[in-house]
Amino acid sequence: MPISRFRRVLLCGTFAALILTVALLAAACGSTPEESTTSTTIAPSTTSTSTAATESTTTTAGQTSQEFVFGMLFVGPYNDHGWSQAHYEAGTYVESKLPGAKMIYVDKANTSDRPGTTPDQLAEDLVNQGAQMIFFTSDDMKDGAYAFARNHPNIPVVFASGDGAWKDGKDYQNLPNLSDVMGKMEYGKMIAGVAAALTTQTGKIGYLGPLINDETRRLAASVYLGAKYAWTELLKKNPADLKFTVNWIGFWFNIPGVTSDPTQVADNFYNQGFDVVVSGIDTTEALVEAGRLSEAGKKVWAIPYDYVGALDEAPTVALGVPYFNWGPAYLQYVTAAREGQWSSFWQWLAPDWTDINNPDTSIVGFKKGEGLSADASAKVDDFTKALAGGLNLWTGPLNLQDGAPYLKDGEVATDQQIWYLPQLLQGMEGQSVSE
Amino acid sequence: MSDARTSHSTPTRLRSLLTGDAWINFGLQIGALILAFLLTSCILLVAGAPPFEAYKQVFLGAVGSVTSFSNVLVAWVPLLLAAAGVLVTFAAGLWNIGVEGQIVLGAVLTTWVLRLLQDTAISPVVIILLAILAGVVGGALWAVLAGVLKTFGGVNEIFGGLGLNFVATALTLWLIFGPWKRPGIGSMSGTEPFPERLGLPTMAGLRVSPWSLGLGILAVILVFVLLERTYFGLRLKAVGKNTRAAFLLGVPTWQYGLLAFLFCGGLAGLAGAIQVTSVYHRLIPAISSGYGFMGLMIGMLIAYRAIWVAPVALFFAALNIGSIQLPIVLKLDSTLSGVLQGALVLFVLLVEGARQRYMRRVRMRIAAPTTLEAPLSASGET
Known part of the structure; x- marks a missing residue:
């Protein structure tokens, strides 16, 4: 018996040693291809360098001093036709505009897709691969972003959609390497609300909401404000005939078994007579479902969110898409980090009102879809112009959902009041906070 | 031949x-x-x-730096606990599929105690101790429930365990979106993080806690001694190999089965408690991180020999952590x-x-x- 036990211990050791050897062997064999892969991945940016600058500048020394690697964490798949893809494309935008800039990323950075990980841990993995600054691109990464910024004070950190660097905000973190950026999507959402109200024939608009927080409440409310405006001011209809219902799935996108199924939620809306569903989630289920039902003969429409290419999922039933164009802002952040000009700041950027769809200047845009009628399309354009001209729907009198006054008559909401909207607005149906 | x-x-x-x-x-x-x-x-x-490049990246991602290896150890501890736990039930001839839910229940009870006591004047050390203890109890009770269903209800432990896994998940989701929601927020993202003082202290600059590491190693040694060196372990194995023969030889068989569940559940609950107090510092839907099922895989892989738990669990943890390099470098899943x-x-x-x-x-x-x-x-x- 003691011999066999001794043997087992011996075997254990040998086994471990063998695994180690195999791994080392793999490492040794892999070292040559590794160099070739890095050089091939760098290649595209080198070519863009040579187009921008003269051939002679692309010496090895110049290249290394120019190369700047930025790491990005996406909460969903990089090709989700929504929130994450918008950030991914912003990364490629920076790569194309800034010679030497190189993006590395981890997508599906959430605990359901990558069990056992935390955002700060994934960010460290990116740093180990050479990232010199990190973009945390989802609200879901808030705690991880702060933890990472705290533990790595020399690495510039961008937290998209956050308020941790907002000195006048409620969640100011005082981390010198942390900056925030957000687009004033309220405008895009108000335009979406106008398009929805001009199109609905049943007077019932559904809002497919993600989880419930300050951001999602104010965006859902923006859609409602736009819809109410179009309904009462443009169509001159009775406000009581407009039904606006919010249904939250519980997270930014579908996690089977954890969230409500967004396809199911959209389907329920359509089956209950809601003929326009405005999506607030990261992915395109509402539009896909509208396309499916439309093929079956139902008159329904949808408005996706986040990503300009989302319309392609079902072009004929799409009224348009309010989308983020993070590229120009990210270019500014990466340039600042590369040039050592980094400072902590918070930006809540408005669209470029001269052309909200300018890919080089406007962080928020609205692309109209094929489903929008010619008349509605013209009215949407007029509304956009009115917004550019100073029309502000976040003006009192407005009450919160429970009837408590939010804005007095004529009072214009401050940034704080909009950002931290505590409830949905009066007239909206659905949960303001979870029960 | x-x-x-x-x-x-x-x-x-x-x-x-x-x-x-x-x-x-x-x-x-x-x-x-x-x-x-x-x-x-x-x-x-x-x-x-390229396969070799992929293996190399995984390897470097796991042991390429002190930080990454410490991350491997963070994943190693709950894996150790789950794998060591299922060995005890395996020894008794029981398929404790419910280990996943036992981790979850451990995490839930730990979170509960932390929530109850976080604003009191009780010393953080005591709170953490009580919370971890609650986690152990939670996991053990959830496991015993599967055992009782089997012993007295005639429900096969595989089905009972699966069912209880679902119940544990549903309970977690309800707590996160309902009673334990973050103020003003309704999200499956998780509960409000606990303050740093209520987490197990970590090694400087790293994520791994020497305390959880110690607990994990202790658990494996305990299971090894229990199964290989004690009369209890021998009887347990007798029950596992041939229940009827063991019964005829005077071993109280169902009691031993329940004890095996109790022991395994306790370790799984400890894993859940460590996930809360030293990894996530809050309750999230995926708090078990699949370590229970992975523990079962390890148990099968090592054919229930306790001496192999530590190295194989380390190998699995290294794969888990190292593989994150694949999407970064090679755009692989x-x-x-x-x-x-x-x-x-x-x-x-x-x-x-x-x-x-x-x-x-x-x-x-x-x-x-x-x-x-x-x-x-x-x-x-x-």
Whole structure:
């Protein structure tokens, strides 16, 4: 018996040693291809360098001093036709505009897709691969972003959609390497609300909401404000005939078994007579479902969110898409980090009102879809112009959902009041906070 | 191999080689390992990725720096606890599929105690201790529930465990979106993080806590001693091998089964408690991180021999952490590590099955001329 036990211990050791050897062997064999892969991945940016600058500048020394690697964490798949893809494309935008800039990323950075990980841990993995600054691109990464910024004070950190660097905000973190950026999507959402109200024939608009927080409440409310405006001011209809219902799935996108199924939620809306569903989630289920039902003969429409290419999922039933164009802002952040000009700041950027769809200047845009009628399309354009001209729907009198006054008559909401909207607005149906 | 029939001069040696000799077993298991790597390499090639580069990235991602290795250790601890736990139930012949839910319940009870006591004047050390203890109790009770369902309700522990896993998840989701929601927020993201003082202290600049590491290692030693060195372990194995025989020999069989559940659940609950107090610092829907099922895989892979838990769990943890490099560097899905883990278990079981079949055949052939010696060969290691 003691011999066999001794043997087992011996075997254990040998086994471990063998695994180690195999791994080392793999490492040794892999070292040559590794160099070739890095050089091939760098290649595209080198070519863009040579187009921008003269051939002679692309010496090895110049290249290394120019190369700047930025790491990005996406909460969903990089090709989700929504929130994450918008950030991914912003990364490629920076790569194309800034010679030497190189993006590395981890997508599906959430605990359901990558069990056992935390955002700060994934960010460290990116740093180990050479990232010199990190973009945390989802609200879901808030705690991880702060933890990472705290533990790595020399690495510039961008937290998209956050308020941790907002000195006048409620969640100011005082981390010198942390900056925030957000687009004033309220405008895009108000335009979406106008398009929805001009199109609905049943007077019932559904809002497919993600989880419930300050951001999602104010965006859902923006859609409602736009819809109410179009309904009462443009169509001159009775406000009581407009039904606006919010249904939250519980997270930014579908996690089977954890969230409500967004396809199911959209389907329920359509089956209950809601003929326009405005999506607030990261992915395109509402539009896909509208396309499916439309093929079956139902008159329904949808408005996706986040990503300009989302319309392609079902072009004929799409009224348009309010989308983020993070590229120009990210270019500014990466340039600042590369040039050592980094400072902590918070930006809540408005669209470029001269052309909200300018890919080089406007962080928020609205692309109209094929489903929008010619008349509605013209009215949407007029509304956009009115917004550019100073029309502000976040003006009192407005009450919160429970009837408590939010804005007095004529009072214009401050940034704080909009950002931290505590409830949905009066007239909206659905949960303001979870029960 | 046809020698078995022709050379009767060395039947004993041959038999010991085929049936009992550990080196043959070892060789076979290495063969399984190679097969698993081959299969994974094929999948990598189909995906258009260089296999060696992929393995290298995984390896470097796991042990390339102190930080990454400490992350491996963070994943190692709950895996150790879950795998060590299921060994106890395996020994008693029980398939504790519910280990996943037991981790979750451990995490839930730990979170509950932390929530209850976080604003009191009680010292953080005491709060953490109580919270971890609550986690152990939570996991143990959830496991005993599966045991009771089996013993008194006639519900097979596999189905009972699966059902209880679902209940545990549903409970977690309800708590996170309902009573334990973050103020003003309704999100499946998780509960409000606990303040730093309510987390297990970590090593400087790293994520791993020496306390959780110590608890994990202690648990494995405990299970090893329990199964290999104690009368209790021997009886437990007797119940596992042949319940009826054990019963006739005077072992209180169902009590032993329940004790095995209790023990395994306690360890799983501890894993959940550590996930809350030292990894996530809050309750999230995926708090168990799949470590329970992975623990079951490890249990099968090592054929329930406690001495192997630590290295194999370390290997699995390293795969999990290292594979995050795959999407970063090679744009590959990191679930590839899961493929390798699954293939490994599959091939080891396959090879073991093939070996046993072959053994039986050889034994029958040899048994014909030397009937008397035959039963002896059966006592060899399996």
